[in-house]
Amino acid sequence: xxxxxxxxxxxxxxxxxxxxxxxxxxxxxxxxxxxxxxxxxxxxxxxxxxxxxxxxxxxxxxxxxxxxxxxxxxxxxxxxxxxxxxxxxxxxxxxxxxxxxxxxxxxxxxxxxxxxxxxxxxxxxxxxxxxxxxxxxxxxxxxxxxxxxxxxxxxxxxxxxxxxxxxxxxxxxxxxxxxxxxxxxxxxxxxxxxxxxxxxxxxxxxxxxxxxxxxxxxxxxxxx
Numbered sequence: 613x614x615x616x617x618x619x620x621x622x623x624x625x626x627x628x629x630x631x632x633x634x635x636x637x638x639x640x641x642x643x644x645x646x647x648x649x650x651x652x653x654x655x656x657x658x659x660x661x662x663x664x665x666x667x668x669x670x671x672x673x674x675x676x677x678x679x680x681x682x683x684x685x686x687x688x689x690x691x692x693x694x695x696x697x698x699x700x701x702x703x704x705x706x707x708x709x710x711x712x713x714x715x716x717x718x719x720x721x722x723x724x725x726x727x728x729x730x731x732x733x734x735x736x737x738x739x740x741x742x743x744x745x746x747x748x749x750x751x752x753x754x755x756x757x758x759x760x761x762x763x764x765x766x767x768x769x770x771x772x773x774x775x776x777x778x779x780x781x782x783x784x785x786x787x788x789x790x791x792x793x794x795x796x797x798x799x800x801x802x803x804x805x806x807x808x809x810x811x812x813x814x815x816x817x818x819x820x821x822x823x824x825x826x827x828x829x830x831x832x833x834x835x836x
Contacts, residue, residue, distance in 0.1 A: 615669050616687040620694035628702040637703045640712040642793040656717055678747050686740030689733035696726055722774035723796045731808055739815045751825045755814035766810030773804045
């Protein structure tokens with residue numbers, strides 16, 4: 613968690629440098645990342661490198677595949693929330709959790725209010741913390757297959773909500789400059805809340821299994 617918080621400061625500082633020099637302290641404006649030199653490519657690679665670092669720290673922290681995934685999710689969630697917290701003293705933004713942000717650039721621009729990625733990050737933190745704290749070789753804490761499928765559907769829906777406006781521009785055969793200058797004006801929060809409920813399915817599954825394991829430990833069955 614300390615690594616994630618420190619890394620979030622580095623991320624926020626880099627974003628501050630970029631937005632300051634590009635006069636984009638508030639991201640909700642056309643061309644949030646202007647095409648200057650190799651800046652766009654560098655930013656895309658930096659986003660990918662961030663994911664690599666978060667996965668790597670999870671891999672190093674865990675000692676099983678389950679805990680490695682859990683630690684990576686925990687690191688990602690803490691990093692994401694701390695990133696927005698650090699941006700406030702650095703840039704004076706966001707002013708509220710309803711402010712629009714450009715969340716990602718791969719493969720298309722993702723747009724959404726700050727509360728949307730933060731809510732997903734909270735699920736990651738809760739899931740990662742529970743698995744890391746309770747999982748053991750004797751009682752592996754693994755979400756059910758049904759909950760994993762539900763979460764996969766939730767991921768697809770959430771990605772659609774974030775990229776809906778970008779996809780609309782792409783499929784209407786508009787040019788790249790129009791995609792870059794496009795600004796969303798409405799967030800499909802009903803569909804996103806449905807996606808969030810599906811994303812919470814693995815968390816609900818491991819909570820039930822953790823409680824069941826605790827009950828078995830407290831009241832072990834005795835043979836006749």
